[in-house]
Amino acid sequence: MVRGALSGVRIVEFGQLIAIPFATKLLADMGAEVIRVESYTRLELYRLLGFYDNDTSGEWWNRSVHFYEQNRNKQSLTLDLTKPEGRSALLELVSVSDVFAENFTPRVIKNFGLEYEDLRKVRPDIIMVSSTGYGHTGPWSEFGAIGFGTEAASGLSSVTGYRGGPPAIPEIPYSDFTAGEHTAFAIMAALVHRAATGRGQFIDISQTQTLSATVPEALMDYAFNGRTPARAGNRDDNYQLQGTYPCTGNDNWISITIRSDSEWVSLCEVLGRGEWMEDARFVDSAARSRNHDLLDELIADCTRNRDSMELQSALQAVGAPAGAALDGKEMLFNEHLAERGFYEVVEHPADLGMPPLPYPSRPWKFSGTPGTIRSAAPKLGEHNRAILVEALGMSEERFGALEESGVIGTRPTTAKAPPQPTNEMLKQQGLIVRSEPDFKEQVWGRFG
Amino acid sequence: MPEALERLKVLDLTHHVAGPYCAKLLADFGADVTKVERPESGDPARNMGPFAGDDPHPHKSLSFLYLNTNKRSVTLNLKSGEGRSILKRLASGADVVVENFRPRTLPGLGLGYDELSKDNPALVMVSISNFGQTGPYRDYEGSDIVEYALGGLQYIFGSNDREPLKHAYNQAQYKAGANAASAALIAFFHSMMTGEGQWVDVSIQESMASGLRDATSAYTYTGAVRWRQPKASGEIPRSPVRTSDGYVVPITFGGAGWNDTVEFLESDELADERFATAESRVRNAAELDRVIAETFAGREKFDLFYRANRRRGLIYGVVQEPSEVHGNPQYDHRRYFREVDHSVAGRADYPGPPFNMEGTPWRVKSAAPTLGQHNEEVYRGELGISRGELARLAEAGVV
Numbered sequence: 001m002v003r004g005a006l007s008g009v010r011i012v013e014f015g016q017l018i019a020i021p022f023a024t025k026l027l028a029d030m031g032a033e034v035i036r037v038e039s040y041t042r043l044e045l046y047r048l049l050g051f052y053d054n055d056t057s058g059e060w061w062n063r064s065v066h067f068y069e070q071n072r073n074k075q076s077l078t079l080d081l082t083k084p085e086g087r088s089a090l091l092e093l094v095s096v097s098d099v100f101a102e103n104f105t106p107r108v109i110k111n112f113g114l115e116y117e118d119l120r121k122v123r124p125d126i127i128m129v130s131s132t133g134y135g136h137t138g139p140w141s142e143f144g145a146i147g148f149g150t151e152a153a154s155g156l157s158s159v160t161g162y163r164g165g166p167p168a169i170p171e172i173p174y175s176d177f178t179a180g181e182h183t184a185f186a187i188m189a190a191l192v193h194r195a196a197t198g199r200g201q202f203i204d205i206s207q208t209q210t211l212s213a214t215v216p217e218a219l220m221d222y223a224f225n226g227r228t229p230a231r232a233g234n235r236d237d238n239y240q241l242q243g244t245y246p247c248t249g250n251d252n253w254i255s256i257t258i259r260s261d262s263e264w265v266s267l268c269e270v271l272g273r274g275e276w277m278e279d280a281r282f283v284d285s286a287a288r289s290r291n292h293d294l295l296d297e298l299i300a301d302c303t304r305n306r307d308s309m310e311l312q313s314a315l316q317a318v319g320a321p322a323g324a325a326l327d328g329k330e331m332l333f334n335e336h337l338a339e340r341g342f343y344e345v346v347e348h349p350a351d352l353g354m355p356p357l358p359y360p361s362r363p364w365k366f367s368g369t370p371g372t373i374r375s376a377a378p379k380l381g382e383h384n385r386a387i388l389v390e391a392l393g394m395s396e397e398r399f400g401a402l403e404e405s406g407v408i409g410t411r412p413t414t415a416k417a418p419p420q421p422t423n424e425m426l427k428q429q430g431l432i433v434r435s436e437p438d439f440k441e442q443v444w445g446r447f448g
Numbered sequence: 449m450p451e452a453l454e455r456l457k458v459l460d461l462t463h464h465v466a467g468p469y470c471a472k473l474l475a476d477f478g479a480d481v482t483k484v485e486r487p488e489s490g491d492p493a494r495n496m497g498p499f500a501g502d503d504p505h506p507h508k509s510l511s512f513l514y515l516n517t518n519k520r521s522v523t524l525n526l527k528s529g530e531g532r533s534i535l536k537r538l539a540s541g542a543d544v545v546v547e548n549f550r551p552r553t554l555p556g557l558g559l560g561y562d563e564l565s566k567d568n569p570a571l572v573m574v575s576i577s578n579f580g581q582t583g584p585y586r587d588y589e590g591s592d593i594v595e596y597a598l599g600g601l602q603y604i605f606g607s608n609d610r611e612p613l614k615h616a617y618n619q620a621q622y623k624a625g626a627n628a629a630s631a632a633l634i635a636f637f638h639s640m641m642t643g644e645g646q647w648v649d650v651s652i653q654e655s656m657a658s659g660l661r662d663a664t665s666a667y668t669y670t671g672a673v674r675w676r677q678p679k680a681s682g683e684i685p686r687s688p689v690r691t692s693d694g695y696v697v698p699i700t701f702g703g704a705g706w707n708d709t710v711e712f713l714e715s716d717e718l719a720d721e722r723f724a725t726a727e728s729r730v731r732n733a734a735e736l737d738r739v740i741a742e743t744f745a746g747r748e749k750f751d752l753f754y755r756a757n758r759r760r761g762l763i764y765g766v767v768q769e770p771s772e773v774h775g776n777p778q779y780d781h782r783r784y785f786r787e788v789d790h791s792v793a794g795r796a797d798y799p800g801p802p803f804n805m806e807g808t809p810w811r812v813k814s815a816a817p818t819l820g821q822h823n824e825e826v827y828r829g830e831l832g833i834s835r836g837e838l839a840r841l842a843e844a845g846v847v
Contacts, residue, residue: 005638018661030634045702050662052669065662065669133763135804138781143757144701148686149765152697155773157688159616162606167688167695167767168613170605171677177659181626182802188633189477193452193808195640201807209784212773213802214469214622216514217498222770223785223796224500224510229770234593234614238496242593244602244611251675253612255602257591321589323597325612327673328663331600336585342654343664357668363627363655365580367561368646369638423672429730430608430678432666439671 004031005369009191011099012037012090013074014114016044017146018173019131019207020103021070022180027187028073029362029371035097035387036071037090040078040380040409046070047380048418052354053440056417062379063352069359072346076378077387078408081112086407090114092392095122098194099187103131105142116202125200127190131183135206145207147173154211159218161231168231178214179207240264240285241292244325245300247308251433253325254308256299256315261285266318270311271302327433332358333446340365345447346376355440358447381410451478452808456636459542460484460519461535463491465618466576466652467548468515469625473802474544474632475518476810482538482826483516483817487523487845490819491516500793506819507792511618513816514798517788521817522826523847526557531846537831539564539571543639544632548576551586561647571645572635576628580651590652595620599656600663608676623659624652680737682730684709688767689740694749697765704761712755712762715743790815823847 009032015021021036028034038044046066055063077093079086094100100119102109109115109130116128130136133145134153151157151169161168186203194200212219221227234244234255241258258264264285268276276282276298281291288295303311308324315322326334332343343358362371388394388402402408423435436442456479460471468483468491475481485491493515494506501508525531536559539545545564547554554560554575565571575581578590585598596602596614606613628650639645666672677687684706688695700709706729710718717739722732729736744752749766756764768776774785774797782804785797793815801810827833827847841847 005634008641022659026630027634050666050669054670065665069662069665134778135782138778140757140778144763145765146699146701146763148697148699149763152688152695152765152767153773153776155768155770156615156619157695157697157767158769160613162610162613166690168606169687169697170601170613170615171674172601172604172659172661172663174601174615174659178623178626181623181630181659184630185473185626185633186803186805188630188637189452189808190805192456192633192637192640193450195637196455197450199450199807201805204804204806206782206803208778209782209800210802212784212799214619214626215617216799217511217617218770219773219799220510220514220796221498222774223798224793225498225502227498229498229616232616234611236592236617237498239591242591244593244597244613246611253597253603255593255597255612255614257593259591316585316588319589321591321594323588323590323594325597325602326600327603327675328600328660329667329673331657331660332664332667334598336579336583336598337654337657339583340580340651340654342657357665360658360660360664361654363624363650363658364631365649365651366631366635366646367648368644369635423670425730426672429681429683429733431675431681432672433608433675434673436667436671436673439667443668 003369004372005366006030006032009033009099010035010097011101012093012097014100014102014104016103017046018070018176019179020101020183022177023183023187024074024101025070025072026184026362029373031369034074035093035383036074036076036378037079038076038380039080040411041080041413043412051417051420054420054422055353056420059352059379060417061412062349063354068377071377072359072373073375074378075383075387076381077384078381078410080407083405083407085402085405087113089388089402089407091122093387094119094126096392097123097126098191099127099129101129101187105132105144106130106136107142125194125198127187127194127200127203129183129187129203129205131179131205131207133207135209136204147176150207151175151211153208154215155219156211156215159229159231161233163231163233165231175207175211179205179210182210235292240288241295243296243299245303247303247306247311252308254303254311255323255325257321259321263320264288266315266320270314270318270320271299273302343447344373346373348376349379355444357443379410380412381408384408384410450808452805453477453479456480457541457543458482459538459545461545461547461549463548464493465511465515465621466624466628467546468493469622470574470576470628470632471519471546472515472517473626473629476812477805477808481519482822483519483521484524484535485521485819487525487847490523505792507790513790513793516816517812518814519817520822520826521820522823523820525846526559528844528846530841530844532557532559534831535559536564540567543570543572544636545571545573546628546632547573551577551581565645569645570639570643572632572639572648574628574632574648574650576624576650576652579653581649592618592620595652595656599653600660601656604663604674604676606676608678612676620652620656624650624655627655680733682733682736684740689744691744691747691749691752695767696744696749696752697767699763699765700761701763702761708759708761712759713743718743786812788812788815792818820847
């Protein structure tokens with residue numbers, strides 16, 4: 001087996017949802033050992049949502065799409081941290097680990113006695129990462145937050161949205177991923193520093209700050225020019241022309257950017273509208289920008305009769321940036337991503353009734369130490385024995401006592417799965433565009 | 449104070465946004481970053497608006513000013529043989545090379561990973577591109593909106609009765625830049641431990657596709673294809689809702705239910721039995737949408753935000769304008785914005801640390817460089833090129 005780039009790095013994750021689990025997933029893919037500490041009495045939300053084939057029988061808590069998306073390659077240790085034995089087991093684990101990463105509010109971490117100073121006592125060079133919506137200190141530090149809120153606060157939402165419309169936020173908690181990407185970087189910077197100096201440290205991630213760091217255009221336009229930019233929809237002032245246009249079929253679209261005169265000529269030719277090149281209203285880039293509204297209508301009239309993938313190929317063939325707006329299924333079946341092996345097939349524990357399924361891999365490919373998916377996300381408490389007895393050397397007697405007193409467990413205290421909306425209901429709400437009953441055959445046909 | 453990456457030497461061959469953001473993250477946490485720009489025109493980001501004082505000057509692009517703090521700039525013409533051999537000398541002393549040319553460019557110049565690492569096997573090279581270094585789209589042209597489209601985020605962004613939408617500006621590029629910075633350090637860490645360098649291929653499309661939550665798995669799990677937002681779903685929206693003075697995002701979480709929302713908003717209309725169950729809210733979705741709009745329209749956004757966040761399970765967000773982000777008490781407390789003084793563009797507040805490292809703080813030691821500002825320092829001081837030789841190279845258009 002190829003050695004991972006991060007082999008030998010052990011991360012204890014006390015995380016939930018995306019911001020921390022996504023960051024440690026990226027590192028686990030590259031070989032870090034990630035141990036997820038979770039509660040079996042209060043399951044995290046992502047074990048409670050979106051079950052495979054909407055199947056709520058048996059071990060439903062080990063069947064959630066969101067949990068599998070964020071937690072592959074990790075081990076699960078359940079500990080009741082409200083009990084002193086639970087906390088001391090966790091500190092024993094921290095004493096032999098490199099990183100402790102969590103995303104709860106500071107109050108929760110303080111109540112559990114798991115602040116940086118507590119961890120340093122058992123592991124002086126520990127790297128602790130706290131990820132919160134607005135930062136670990138300051139007047140907003142105890143406010144809970146998920147991506148939709150931090151995106152709003154960051155400055156990005158106020159400049160995003162259809163022209164003349166309200167601010168817009170996508171259907172996924174976008175900034176949790178931005179925070180996770182920066183968190184993976186922060187952990188690596190701290191590991192590099194520790195490898196050079198022997199010193200650990202505390203890292204305070206404000207999810208809002210990570211997103212503000214990616215919107216300097218708006219934040220600095222205000223700082224330098226006192227301006228608040230208007231929401232521009234899909235346009236960008238740096239380009240002559242940019243938009244998303246309808247194509248044939250149901251809800252198919254193509255996005256096009258025209259950055260130069262030669263790309264404009266390419267567009268006119270591919271759309272069969274050579275006459276636009278002679279038109280006084282579009283004579284130069286300034287004129288085209290001035291008449292963007294009109295051009296949008298004229299371009300849409302042409303694209304409406306074209307297939308989005310065919311038009312993408314035709315425009316790209318002459319060097320114009322264009323791409324079809326792929327839906328979730330089209331992403332899975334996309335020829336380019338298939339050629340690069342972007343979606344990797346993962347097997348699930350045999351008793352759950354889940355076939356091997358493809359998951360998005362990672363944003364990079366390493367030539368020497370490639371990322372790997374070695375295992376699906378863990379079942380609740382799956383590694384309790386492997387970690388406590390085999391790795392930490394706890395006696396069978398003490399392990400038994402922890403089971404007996406309910407400090408560890410593998411079944412949630414809530415017996416029944418929370419009710420899930422059916423695809424019919426989601427369709428009626430307009431939250432999904434369609435539902436395909438033969439999806440299993442289709443996925444198997446492509447990835448089986 | 450020590451800096452986290454103070455022993456890291458980075459050769460930055462990047463331009464525009466994605467590559468420079470990667471190198472900025474490394475530089476702002478202490479790496480020594482030398483940026484190589486084309487003679488005369490430099491990084492095309494120097495021409496990207498908006499500009500300081502709306503003056504389209506190559507030292508006043510706000511994106512360029514932001515993306516190139518703490519870097520040194522040298523000019524070098526890679527199309528000349530002498531330029532390429534100077535580049536190889538620079539690479540032989542680097543730990544990490546970052547580049548975001550089109551995939552065929554550097555190999556075509558004889559400057560691919562194999563050539564650059566010949567005398568430096570520990571070298572890490574990170575190549576960022578629109579669609580990666582392989583595959584049928586390898587040579588496709590990209591732009592931020594094209595990455596939103598082919599990265600899968602655009603289809604689920606916006607209203608489902610309109611065209612798909614994207615975030616403002618350059619989010620796809622920033623995402624890839626952050627990923628590339630992590631990748632650089634993962635590979636560098638491995639190189640520190642083993643002495644083995646490697647080549648890393650970062651795709652902007654795959655950066656988008658890695659962060660879609662369950663957009664593809666909704667299909668593999670239940671056959672559902674996720675969509676953009678409906679106008680009225682029969683739920684409290686998790687998108688901006690208008691108040692008297694702006695917008696809030698009325699998020700409920702962690703077991704908080706409909707009754708918590710009704711109680712918090714003190715609205716008799718929302719308490720009506722037409723909205724009492726999830727099913728009846730979906731059935732009366734259009735009506736609910738109207739009542740929600742009316743309920744919020746009379747409230748003030750920060751008042752709702754602060755009051756909601758003192759209750760269990762209501763974690764409302766507040767949409768802040770850039771001016772409000774600048775005046776935000778949380779950011780003030782954390783000293784988020786940092787003033788940077790640039791010799792041409794002047795002094796202003798820049799977005800500061802993306803996160804706080806207590807032991808090795810983020811800091812700006814120098815503003816973005818002017819074009820070729822460090823030619824003397826790097827070429828004479830570090831490579832030992834003589835004054836006469838450097839003058840000749842300048843004359844020949846190499847630097």
